[in-house]
Amino acid sequence: MTEPVQPFFRPERTLINAFGIIILTSLFYFFGAMLRLIDELSLFWPLNAVMAGVFARYAFLNRPHYYLLSYAAMLVYDAITTNWGVASLAINLSNMVFIVTFAMLMQRDASQVKGDERPPLNVLKLFLYCLIASALCALVGTLASIGIDKYKLWPLFADWFSEQFSTGVLILPWVLTVRWPRSKTLVSPDMLWPFMAVVASVGASVLIGGAGSLAFPLAALIWCAIRYSLPVTCLVMLITGVAEIVLVGNSTIQFNTAAPLETAQLFSARLGIAIMALCPLMVSTSVASINALMLQVARRANYDYLTGALSRSGLLETLKKPPFADTRYGSLCVMLIDIDYFKRINDSYGHECGDAVLTAFGERAIRAVGTKGLVARMGGEEFVVVCPGVSLKEGLELAEQLRQRIADYPFNWQEKTLSITISIGLSHQDCIEPGVIDAFTRLMPVADRHLYRSKQSGRNQVTSTSDVGLGSGKVISETI
Numbered sequence: 001m002t003e004p005v006q007p008f009f010r011p012e013r014t015l016i017n018a019f020g021i022i023i024l025t026s027l028f029y030f031f032g033a034m035l036r037l038i039d040e041l042s043l044f045w046p047l048n049a050v051m052a053g054v055f056a057r058y059a060f061l062n063r064p065h066y067y068l069l070s071y072a073a074m075l076v077y078d079a080i081t082t083n084w085g086v087a088s089l090a091i092n093l094s095n096m097v098f099i100v101t102f103a104m105l106m107q108r109d110a111s112q113v114k115g116d117e118r119p120p121l122n123v124l125k126l127f128l129y130c131l132i133a134s135a136l137c138a139l140v141g142t143l144a145s146i147g148i149d150k151y152k153l154w155p156l157f158a159d160w161f162s163e164q165f166s167t168g169v170l171i172l173p174w175v176l177t178v179r180w181p182r183s184k185t186l187v188s189p190d191m192l193w194p195f196m197a198v199v200a201s202v203g204a205s206v207l208i209g210g211a212g213s214l215a216f217p218l219a220a221l222i223w224c225a226i227r228y229s230l231p232v233t234c235l236v237m238l239i240t241g242v243a244e245i246v247l248v249g250n251s252t253i254q255f256n257t258a259a260p261l262e263t264a265q266l267f268s269a270r271l272g273i274a275i276m277a278l279c280p281l282m283v284s285t286s287v288a289s290i291n292a293l294m295l296q297v298a299r300r301a302n303y304d305y306l307t308g309a310l311s312r313s314g315l316l317e318t319l320k321k322p323p324f325a326d327t328r329y330g331s332l333c334v335m336l337i338d339i340d341y342f343k344r345i346n347d348s349y350g351h352e353c354g355d356a357v358l359t360a361f362g363e364r365a366i367r368a369v370g371t372k373g374l375v376a377r378m379g380g381e382e383f384v385v386v387c388p389g390v391s392l393k394e395g396l397e398l399a400e401q402l403r404q405r406i407a408d409y410p411f412n413w414q415e416k417t418l419s420i421t422i423s424i425g426l427s428h429q430d431c432i433e434p435g436v437i438d439a440f441t442r443l444m445p446v447a448d449r450h451l452y453r454s455k456q457s458g459r460n461q462v463t464s465t466s467d468v469g470l471g472s473g474k475v476i477s478e479t480i
């Protein structure tokens with residue numbers, strides 16, 4: 001596992017945030033301008049959706065000065081590259097209408113839902129918000145560009161609206177979900193099949209043509225939604241959608257070979273592609289939610305909720321899986337730990353106090369063992385520590401350290417200070433075979449016998465398989 005990568009935009013980095021907004025705005029303005037393939041308006045205008053996604057994702061960017069910076073960057077770009085003059089103020093205002101409307105609607109939702117309950121992506125809401133933002137943006141944009149563009153009011157509105165809506169629906173899911181991978185993932189050749197199927201079906205759309213061809217990639221996209229993570233599915237959807245819009249825009253995918261492409265056809269194609277995106281995104285968010293739920297259920301079954309240690313079944317499951325199942329460790333140390341006179345704590349201070357002691361003990365034990373082994377709660381006030389590759393001497397040192405730490409640092413509960421001790425039974429074995437589970441099963445009853453001896457001999461001590469001369473009066477030894 002690698003450390004999570006810090007996001008570029010962070011609340012405390014005002015200047016860097018401002019710089020990022022200017023660069024992003026200019027960069028995507030440039031992309032949009034490059035795609036002015038037909039007529040005056042761009043075929044695909046990514047700027048608004050990208051910026052709306054950034055503002056929606058990072059709540060702290062929702063400040064008038066950051067919005068103004070983005071707007072200013074658009075005006076400067078226009079001033080340098082077009083001769084729209086004053087009309088540029090209104091045209092770019094329409095871009096800002098999309099960005100601000102979408103970001104505000106998303107932020108309003110985010111403030112109403114608690115972090116844990118937030119779904120990875122609410123596709124239906126995203127559709128609705130894109131629809132509202134696109135309609136408002138198209139209204140302002142149409143009125144602003146009537147003099148500049150050769151189209152009349154309604155075709156201009158349709159073109160503007162369909163472009164904003166399709167671009168928003170394709171880009172925003174990816175901008176809202178993309179993240180650096182937390183661990184290095186190897187892509188197996190098997191994983192490429194769904195993407196290859198998408199490429200093949202777009203190819204078939206080009207070859208066959210006609211209105212129905214736009215839906216050809218749908219099945220392959222749903223396959224992607226099942227096999228890939230949500231951000232990857234969103235990215236594949238984005239690439240496919242943009243490819244289809246551009247292919248329709250430059251007549252590589254032809255609806256009607258007898259007539260040139262008309263604005264109405266592009267309007268229809270864009271809306272069709274945007275609505276097609278709904279299916280794979282819905283499937284992908286459902287798969288992501290099911291996976292998250294399964295992970296949560298597995299976590300609940302594998303971990304003890306009170307102490308954070310593994311549960312008995314969680315420990316066995318862990319030992320049956322790699323690396324514990326297939327590594328040759330050379331030795332194994334098992335410690336069975338029991339809190340002394342725990343019943344008295346319950347009886348004197350109540351069950352709630354007993355629970356608090358168990359929680360605190362679990363935390364201390366996990367911290368003390370660290371990466372040397374696994375800590376599991378076997379039931380009641382009994383814990384086990386499993387240390388693969390740890391020698392008997394090291395195991396005894398660790399057990400003694402833990403015993404001492406518990407005895408020397410009392411627990412605090414409400415106003416009270418509770419001194420507790422633990423008894424430990426430790427067993428050890430040199431292993432020849434790979435894997436840990438068989439040796440663990442053999443060592444558990446031995447550790448149990450040693451724990452019994454620790455209790456019998458007055459508690460607060462470690463009893464082990466053999467004496468390795470640690471020099472501690474508390475370590476009692478016995479050979480199996």
Ligand SMILES: Nc1nc2c(ncn2[C@@H]2O[C@H](COP(=O)(O)OP(=O)(O)OP(=O)(O)O)[C@@H](O)[C@H]2O)c(=O)[nH]1
Pocket residue numbers: 338339340341342343344346350351352353354355358379380381455459
């Ligand atoms: N608070 C709390 N108590 C628990 C939990 N699980 C088991 N216990 C209690 O732990 C106590 C265990 O007591 P015993 O097994 O008699 O042992 P002990 O008092 O620790 O004495 P020795 O082990 O002989 O030193 C019982 O009173 C159980 O009710 C739990 O989850 N929370």
